[in-house]
Amino acid sequence: MSGIVEAILYVLAHIHFLVIGVAGGIIVGAIPGLSGSTGIILMLPFLIYIEPSSALIMMSGLFCGSMFGGSIAAVLISTPGTPSAAATLLDGYPLTQKGQAGKALGVALVASTAGGIISTLCLIFLAPQLAKIALKFGPSEYFALMIFGLTIMASVSSSSLTKGLLSGFFGLLLSMVGLNPSLGTERFTFGITRLLVGFSTMPVLIGLFAISEVLSQVERLNEGTLRRVSSKHKIGEILPRPKELKGLWKVILGSSLLGTIIGIIPATGGSIASYMAYNETKRFSKDPESFGKGNLAGIAAPEAANNATTGGAMIPLITLGIPGDVVTSVMLGALMIIGVQPGPLLFSQSPQIVNNLFVGFLAAQFLMLVLGYFSIRAANLIFKVPLGILYPTILCLCLLGAYSLGNSAYDVLLAMIFGVVGYFMKKYGFSAPSVILGLILGPIAEQELGRALIISYGDWTVLFRSPLSIMFYVFAIFSVIYSLGLFKKKKPAGR
Template sequence: MLDAALSGLLHVLLPINLIFLVIGVFMGIVFGALPGLTATMGLALLVPFTFTMTPAAGLIMLGGIYVGAMYGDAIPAVLINTPGTPAAIATTFDGFPLTQKGMSQHGLVAAAVASSYGSLVANILLATSAPPLAAASLAFGPPEYFWLGIFGLTIIATLSSGFIAKGFLGGAIGMLLSTVGIAPLGGDVRLTFGFSSLQAGVELIVALIGFFCLPEILQGVIGQRRKAFTSEKVTPKLSVIVEVIKSLLKKPGLMLRSSAIGAIIGFAPGAGGNIASMVSYNEAIRWDKHPEKFGKGTIKGVAASEAANSAMAPGSLIPLLTLGIPGSPPAAVILGALMLHGMRPGHELFTVHAQVIYAFIMSMLVGAFLVTIIGSFGSFFFARIINIPSRYLAPAILFMTVLGSYAIRNNMLDVWIMFFFGLIGYVSNRLKFHPAPIVLGLILGPFVEEGLVQSMLAGRAAGSVMKYMLLQPISMVLIAMSVLSAMWPIIATWRSRRKKRDGSGVSHA
């Protein structure tokens, strides 16, 4: 295996293949950075171009696109509070507050370094432990997905600290929105109000743009007539890159934990980076000594989200390469590329086509280093975008939101839905409703619904629904984690009060 990995690395470092990799990473960053143009879309559009290449060169370029897109989505998340892809939702929580404080370069560099670290850790796992991890991924059935969804929903308790009731109400609204369209099991048409276009459901990217980006434009730029998108002028410096890298290197626990969460959730087929980044962000708050700093602009929040987001990508390839089961939509596109080049996932892939497949794995590992270089030095250009006067920047952002919303399904109704969600987001912000729980409910609703219905059907066939749902080993772990996560704000408040009481007692003495 080590010889095959080394041979694959040497294949990647060939000048022509390295050029293809650099092009792939750059194009991936572009696709990730433009709202509506996801990694899946970028891979799908460029797969035909790989037909004229050798299988290794084509897969190396696709690997670069995948890695680059996992970082690119952080750029609009940090600069304009718009996740480039759903996986970057958690990046906005601290990325945009950093921009508002004039520290956009800090956020962009932290995202690049964390993305590279997460991708590096997950690629090492992919190269060394793919077969046993793939076997573990088969243990995920309907009950496990149901409890994974419930565990994800308990994150609302952390995200809505101080406004827990409002947070869970927002989550319920999001879950209601997730039921729009044709039911995945049963085929019932729900909440479409006569619009046939809504039978496919509410597009997640449309909701993200509406809830996160438009309220900021309506409230700040248009409502307050600000001359600049943020109050602080950004001056990128080389010292910022060194400062951020040193700071993150001093937090190995945060980086390793976030990467592990991303890789583990990635190899659960279908879970994806949307859940991984939110879970990682939640755990970063839980384990930090100063959780009150999160949400106000800290590079730790950006790093936690982006490390998990990028680690998910190689993690999702573990079940793909070994079992032929894509762990994410981009992985499904890569499966198609493998099949078109005559390579079938499974044991044959790591024996007959070992050099090609390890070249693909090593391309993502080398691509991780390229993301650090391009992202860190590109921050000099990206960070300055926010200095553009709002009378030019706001219309450009509005144009991108409309274009991104329309491009997903070539449907004008999605644009109107985006504007509708933008108005709801604006009003909810005024009422102290954070949009994150709404979007989280929209993401996790299908997991909970499908897992519950399938578990009930399978449980009845097995003789006991409760036994089938509650007594599976992974389900028991997820139930325990859900209870702990839901109770954590109460536990954290109790510990804080106890420390204050003990501290006041000591000082009094």
């Protein structure tokens, strides 16, 4: 008990580090192309000069803040600031087009905070026990999980089952470009050296969602069909009303628990958790047809899930020394640089650092609620910018974000190409989220399939021996059946 009291006093005495971390996280998360890992890398030269506990709570604050920050760009300009916010824009941006951006961002903020608090409590009380579950995931379990994730491709398409599947298969095809992860042979590179590493997710994401949206809006502007959000419907009310929250608490709780569990599993992360939470919320909704048109549950679910992965991803990091996602991978390197070795011995050798982390992580969620509120208020300024300046500025930020990934003009070209591709996909009713799902999950599924077959000397039955694998296959079958049923219901309505 005395250790927790000391940790509370320590965090209060060093609260400025947490404020810097959370505020910095919101900023880098809101800028397309940047992420929590980028922010930690930028902070690293400064972190080596402060105490390990202060550095740890600053990185934790940045990690949490960046998850919410991604939703700001997703909701306001249809540009996911981070890959984890890609699912948020599906219902967030339609609300902005209706003049309800404040409500969308308010729900995102509350859901993110709740998801973070729930996952932090799991981190504090269940870390050692939950980390053991992650150790049971071998290649066959990972492959089954990815198969379940890929079945979501159809249901995230709001127009056509066929077009949703075709979009997903296009994403899978893109994921196959580059080197075979098992054999090292080239595939679909056509002699172009740049294609050996395949397509990076972020330039494709920026192109399909952001640049394509700019092109669509400019077209509507030229045609005179674009309706500007009126001055009295800009940000408006931010924090959702109690009545609205009452209808969302089950969604937030369920998505938070799902996000925590997915966060514990290494190599998954917020993007997978947000799409899975979105899909499951849509599946069990009484009005699934309203998703993609501005349903508040479609914002609460992915935001609660992606912020819940922060606490979940920290569990294997501090208990086993295994990073749960990209950000915690960077954090692992940063911790080792400042002299902290995560793992089982951390609890016995440096218990106060662990306590400081727990308290700091929890405090970061409440700070995010306060700083997030003011960041939404500041975002109101975007509606005062003339459209002739706004869209070129967004386009420049998108291209700058693409360039910042690897300081390469190739990423800029890639974003522009997929911007044009995304424009035509939107025009003809194809699903950009399905492409991203295929691109993200395809390489993981292929890699884990290869590992499973190598370990079993080519025995395909290894994929069906584990109870966990079978569970995910059953989930996948139900997901497909649900998607078929959903689109059958839509057909009579469309006739």
